[in-house]
Amino acid sequence: MFSEFLQYLFTGITIGATYALIALGFTLIYNASHVINFAQGEFLMIGGMATVSLTAMGVPMLLAIVLAVVLAGVLGVALQRLAIAPAKNADVVTLIIITIGASIFIRGLAQLVWGKEYHVMPNFSSDEPIQIFGAVLNSQSLWVLGVGAVLVAVLVYFFTRTLTGKAILATSMNKDAARLVGIRTQVVLMLAFMVSALLGSVAGIVVAPITFTSYDIGIILGLKGFVAAAIGGLGSGMGAVVGGLALGVVEAMAAGYLSSDYKDAVAFSMILVVLFFMPRGLFGAKVVERV
Amino acid sequence: MFKNITRRASKFAAIAAAGLLAMNVQAAEPIRIGSFLAVTGPASFLGDPELKTLEMYVEKINEEGGVLGRQLELIHYDDAGNASKARNFASRLIRSDRVDIIVGGSTTGATMAAAPMVEQAGVPFISLAGAVVITDPVKKWVFKTPQTDRMAAERVLTDMKERGLTKVGLISGTGGFGSSGREQTLAAASAMGGIEIVADETYGGSDTDMTAQLTNIRGTDGVQTILNFGFGQGPAIVTRNYAQLGIELPFYQSHGVASDGFLELAGSSADGLRLPASPLLVPESLPADDPQKPVVEAYKTEYEARWDSKVSTFGAYAYDGLMLAVEAIEKAGSTDKAAVRDALESIQGHVGVTGTFNMSPEDHNGLEAESFRILEVQDGSWKLIN
Structure with missing residues (x-):
């Protein structure tokens, strides 16, 4: 009985950590520009697919990972420069629609370059699962959790302790005022897209051994990541992490104790319940709109 | 001088012979085989090997002299796995291309969308899709090659x-x-x-x-x-x-x-x-006395030699569909649609790649679970x- 509960919990936390990493990427760009970047899932895909194809070409795993992350970073900058920046006076909704277009474009490109098959990536460390009180934990789950924790710590430090991080926050709060105090807002935006792409690609790489990877893996993972970010309160790093983990655990518990048919329904009703009682999410900033 | 004349004469003879041949080919209209397949889109892993199979075997049959002394002509469209496109293409195959038989329909959705048109027009249709609904209940003009789930x-x-x-x-x-x-x-x-x-x-x-x-x-x-x-x-x-x-x-x-x-x-x-x-x-692990062994081996070798990619189960459905169509046309001795349909329904012991087909008025799939x-x-x- 207890071992089953533990198994559901492990499953939930692993998926949840993935959602949390994706949600963090949403949070970052949202913080800088109030844009919800729906191409976030594609960064995830680029990370996984580039690593797989580079290792298949004989590049050592570690170098392949670095190159894939760099590729995603370049793509993030390109996305901001070529798609978002030219429409700088457009309102947020237009920008969001642009990111949807960009994601379809990137996915199409990936399909042409890498084909439509699913690909495997080997576990970073041993394939042997770890036994804990009768439940098993994939060793890769520890990697997901560990990398996730490190990334969160780095992000917290970045936003609270560094000038660049504060510049991003300042830009998100008031673009004009930020410009008045000498922050180059276009550069800040570019930076936000780059960091978010790096984050997404790292998430894509650490989860690829668990989920496999393919050109369209970004669609559903991106969507779940967005749900996690919304539950946690868009813009809150803590919220993204808690939202992601909560979503994953609820999904796994629903599949285990209720019925696997209702798993997704339970997860998506969660967003309704949370947003109904706490419209800004669990950790959303209490912002008052001035009229 | 004399040499020159003979050379000229033989040239004339060659031209005349070629002309005669051309007239002969014109006289025998090709047999039109229509197809709509999911060559692109999410189901392209079905449609792609299916189209490749149809193309290469139509080519091969034509090189070997065709069917009933007539060449085969493959007319195919890409429905991208989309049911409404499949319906349009089926209608075009029937109305404007006037095909003699249809071998196609990679997905169950595409097949079921085309089935009513085929039934209405009375064109024999061999589907390459899996679900049991295609042949249960039996539709007069619709057959299929894959086993059901x-x-x-x-x-x-x-x-x-x-x-x-x-x-x-x-x-x-x-x-x-x-x-x-x-x-x-x-x-x-x-x-x-x-x-x-x-x-x-x-x-x-x-x-x-x-x-x-x-x-x-x-x-x-x-x-x-x-x-x-x-x-x-x-x-x-x-x-x-x-x-x-x-x-x-x-x-x-x-x-x-x-x-x-x-x-x-x-x-x-x-x-x-x-x-x-x-x-x-x-x-290679089939026993030597297995009737399917030579068919399966030949298909695998020919496909992989021609396309330089691994053979797939789905391409085999198209192979069986085409070969059933050819056998039915040969049995019927013409491309008369009703005669071909009747011939198709009475095929017994046709050894294909997927299994051995024994068609009957009650069974338009003709395979056993043991296949x-x-x-x-x-x-x-x-x-x-x-």
Whole structure:
């Protein structure tokens, strides 16, 4: 009985950590520009697919990972420069629609370059699962959790302790005022897209051994990541992490104790319940709109 | 001088002969074979090998002199797996291309969308799609070459019973293939008797972890074996989770994952699992007296030599469809649609790649569940069990 509960919990936390990493990427760009970047899932895909194809070409795993992350970073900058920046006076909704277009474009490109098959990536460390009180934990789950924790710590430090991080926050709060105090807002935006792409690609790489990877893996993972970010309160790093983990655990518990048919329904009703009682999410900033 | 004249004369003769030949070819109209396939789009893994197969065998048959002394002409469209496109193309094949027979329809959706038009116009139609609804109830003009998911379920349950496993835990994908497979498995189990589905779990097409469902099945009282009915990457994840959880029960998959791609994804965790599949996966382990052996081997060699890519079960459906069409036209002695249809319905003992077809007015598929071979994965490759 207890071992089953533990198994559901492990499953939930692993998926949840993935959602949390994706949600963090949403949070970052949202913080800088109030844009919800729906191409976030594609960064995830680029990370996984580039690593797989580079290792298949004989590049050592570690170098392949670095190159894939760099590729995603370049793509993030390109996305901001070529798609978002030219429409700088457009309102947020237009920008969001642009990111949807960009994601379809990137996915199409990936399909042409890498084909439509699913690909495997080997576990970073041993394939042997770890036994804990009768439940098993994939060793890769520890990697997901560990990398996730490190990334969160780095992000917290970045936003609270560094000038660049504060510049991003300042830009998100008031673009004009930020410009008045000498922050180059276009550069800040570019930076936000780059960091978010790096984050997404790292998430894509650490989860690829668990989920496999393919050109369209970004669609559903991106969507779940967005749900996690919304539950946690868009813009809150803590919220993204808690939202992601909560979503994953609820999904796994629903599949285990209720019925696997209702798993997704339970997860998506969660967003309704949370947003109904706490419209800004669990950790959303209490912002008052001035009229 | 004399030499010159003979040379000229022979040239004239050659031209005249060529002219005569050309007239002959003109006199015999080609037999038009129409096709609509999902060559691009999400189901392109079906349509692509199917089209390649049709193209290469139409070419081959033409080189060998055609059918009834007439050449074959393949007219094909790409429906991208879209049912409404399939319907339009079927209508174009019938009305403007005036084809003699249709071999196509990669997906069940495309086939069912085209079926009413075909029925109305009275054109023989051999579908390449799986679901049981295509030929049950029987439609006058519609035939199909792949086995149904019902047969796959029966084949698996029979194998389980033979091993003394009667309490089955079922896990299936929620996609079209998985949910239809689930229904057919439940129906087959209650029709066969003596075997019981004790757990019934599902997973979504894009789910990335199924350990919760598998833990549930493992915890079910008395479960002796587990069957996964699904398609795509889902079953590979189930297989991996199965190994990670260390479940010792015998494990079965459906024919939906009978491909080398699945082995690559699932890796060593697939060892020991069984599934029903086409003999095309294991041509070399078929016994020498197996009537299908030469057909399967020839198709595999010719396809791989021509296209430089691995042969697939789906291309074989197109091979069987084309060969059934050719046999029916030869039997009918003309391309008269009603005669071809009647001939198609009376084909007996046609040995194809997928199985041996015995058509009848009640059965427009003509295959038995036994045409599926039970394979087991051993050390990362397929092994024929029976």
